[in-house]
Amino acid sequence: MDSPDAGNSVEHNLFRQLREVVPQNQWDTIGDRIKELRSVEKTRQAQVQRQIAHDETQRKISELARIQKRHLEQQAISELKALLETDYVGAIRKYETEYRDLVDGAEFERIREDCVQAWITSQKLRQFSVDSQQASAIGDLSLxxxxxxxxxxxxxxxxxxxxxxxxxHCGIAPNDILVLAFNRKAVLEIKQRLLVRRNQRTVEHLEQLKKQRKSGPWLDPITVDDQDVDSTANAFGIELPHVLTFHSLAYSLVHPKNSVLMDSESESGQAQSRVIQGIIDEYLKDQDSRNLIREVMLGHFRHDWDRIIEGGYLKDREDMIAFRRSLPRVSMKGEAVKSYGEKLIADYLFEHDVDYNYEQNYMWGGRNYRPDFTVFGPNNSRIVIEYFGMQGDPEYDEMSQEKRIFWESRPRIVFDEINPDLVRQDNGRGVGVHIEKLLTAHGIPCNQLSESEIWDRVKDRAIDRFTVSVKSFIAKARKSGLNLAELRSSIRSHDPMNEIERKYLLIAIEIYGRYLDYLRNSGDDDFDGLMLEAAEKIAVGKTRFERRNTLGDLASIQHMLIDEFQDFSSPFFRLISSIKSQNRDIATFCVGDNWQAINGFAGSDLQYFSDPEKFFGTTTQLSVQTNYRSTKNIVEAGNSVMRGRGIPSIASKSGIGSVEIADVDLFEPTPMEEDRHQREPRTAMLLRLISNAIGRDQNVTLLCRRNFVPRFLRPEGFRPGLDGYLEHIRQYFPEHLRNRISISTVHGFKGLESDVVIVLDAFSNCYPLIHPDWVFGRIFGDELESLTDEERRLFYVAVTRAESHLYLICDGPDISPFVSDLRELAAVSNVDWSMIPTFEYSDGNVGILISDKKSNDRSSTYEIRNQLKASGYKWNTGYQGWFKSRMPEQLDTDALKNEYWVRSADKIEMKIIDQNDNVIELYSLDKGELNQIW
Ligand SMILES: Nc1ncnc2c1ncn2[C@@H]1O[C@H](COP(=O)(O)OP(=O)(O)OP(=O)(O)O)[C@@H](O)[C@H]1O
Incomplete structure (x- = not known):
């Protein structure tokens, strides 16, 4: 339409309206204007059509490209899959160089895992199939x-x-693989497993060699077994890769002419300790040095180091209280006391020559009660002193009140209590004033000992502790790779907490210097020196090593595998760095568990684990999470202990297990058990747990934080060592079951497992166990937080050793804060003792119980108590009667009738009961006559 007259009726209508409003001069040109606009519109529409057509073409092109890419990707995947089967290393290279953009990384990872899993499954001698995380680790070939x-x-x-x-599968020659471990046991284990996976008949061969060796010359068992593995490998023509400890690798590089001082596993045993001991002995010959050590150690013994944590330890109040409780404070006499208040009391008594026992046991309603201090006075008199340190806590106050009432009922023992107000008074001196008044009022002298008398009494222990701490100081200095000048400068810039620490560092650096002099002059080396020397040799190209006729060259090794990487430290890092400097392509594969890093005390340093890229450059980080050892609740217990500290474990076992707290306070022995174990009431508790487990056909391991069994678990006067205690427990069981029970420290049981684990000491001052001497390691970065973290990990190791049942022995309120964490988050219950049958003693004891007849309103047995005592009966609160146990063959009823007390007995009954409290025979005694009822 190009004129106002053209168009349809709608347009005519519009024109009419426009005609009325548009002036004439514009009306004359309106046709041209419309024409113009129509042309613009036409062009626009043509453009739109073209765009649509273009878009459609593009869509088709990209669809085609996608199909082509998918096709290419499929082709590439098939090619890579096939190549992974025949040339795994080549397949990875191809992926990296050609197919990285085509095939997604996660997809390639998946097909690699499939390949590894299929390969493992195809192995006849495999132990089990591997999961995808294990497969990913097995087949990861990153640098x-x-x-x-x-x-x-x-x-x-x-x-x-x-x-x-x-x-x-990858065709790497055994000679091009190096596996490094931290100890010989781990090396042996890896070699044995490699051997067996090559040929199962090697197992028999190894057994045979073992039998033949019995009469041979004495060598340490690991060396013998290791030699057997090597000769078996030879006999079967099996070529094993290099599997070495770091130490033996360094040794075979350096070939030291002189001896290497080792403290852990070398043939020379405790050589390093002996050398340091010698240096300390020499140092002590000098009077000034002796005085200095005396000053430091006495000051250290008296000091309350934990005060320094106030304000400096980032925890909320409750955690702080629990934490403070768990800090060990050692009294001057050497007892681990529970609080600063207790330490003040103990130290006052000690320094005033007062005879006392800490936590002496008293029986209270069939249970053990151990008040803090029992002081012995003239004529067998006693004063019991309790420190009520948590006044204000309602539960605690209630307990304190019960204790007061308990002592009121024992008027022959004087009871006294000390509270925190007194501790705060006059910088702790209030406690001394109070005790002095108390003791002198009861005729107990308080004679302040002189400094030299005190020193005489603590000297051996003080020197001993000093020596241990200096040995650890030297170990840490060596492990951090510091030479004398470096250590000196780090001490110079260190801010000591007080004079004690400052003077200690002066002595320690002096002894460190003498130790280094010794190494220099004698030509001997120590482990760290050896590692350093090995690293230096490698760095100048001396990469060949020779060991038992096997030659290796670090420059040509293609794969290096490191076990237990959480135990890494500076000397190992130097060695590895040197290797890498000479062999840039060596693939380094480290495996470990940072939750199980428990060797910080020996200088292990988690920073290599936490930040590998800082030390090694780009690092592929993988995790293997599935726990195949333990039941779900034990895995959860472990995760709860470590919550918020890294990726958790995932349980794979579906079986039912348990995590139970065995609170000794809640265990009530049966009267028979009580009678049996008068000197060791807790043995009954353990025997129940152990026999119950053995009844389920399970093995049991007892774990201790330290090298000894807690005091209150062992019979009175019993030596605390683990082996002796194990023997004591085992003797209750028949010979053939005894090896089902074992005992170990947690450190010693790392890497091992047991059906049932009983942690004997889940107390607050065992986990965490932070020795007061920790302060001397501050110079190496030790802090309460880091030490507590390490203790937490140790507890984690203990928990995760159990396959199906875990028992944690606690002592009432004295419970590890880690157990509390665990209790909050995981399914944990208290042992229900009524569900655990009592131990069946092999001699089948029976007991004789004498009690008042129910109808009797007098206490006839009380009247004849002395006669009963004379016949060997003891009052038994559980039975509410007089009791003695006899083996069945010793039970002579005629002799019973003739017992002295019978003649005076009236309205009394006598029961013969078996181990499970069943009454076997019942007698009635009236007016001195004994009649059997049944
Ligand atoms: N893929 C798997 N399938 C079944 N069982 C497995 C698998 N992988 C490992 N196991 C088993 O799991 C148990 C634990 O393995 P192992 O003792 O080697 O663990 P670990 O990592 O060394 O443990 P820890 O660090 O706690 O000492 C062993 O009995 C082992 O045979």
């Missing part, structure tokens, strides 16, 4: 790999599988 593998996730089998995979 640097760190695998965090949680407890029970199969670290050793992953290392062994990887080694076999590299050899048999």
């Amino acid at each position: 640097n790999t760190l695998v965090t593998a949680r407890a029970g996730s199969g670290k050793t089998s992953t290392l062994v599988n990887r080694t076999l995979f590299l050899q048999d």
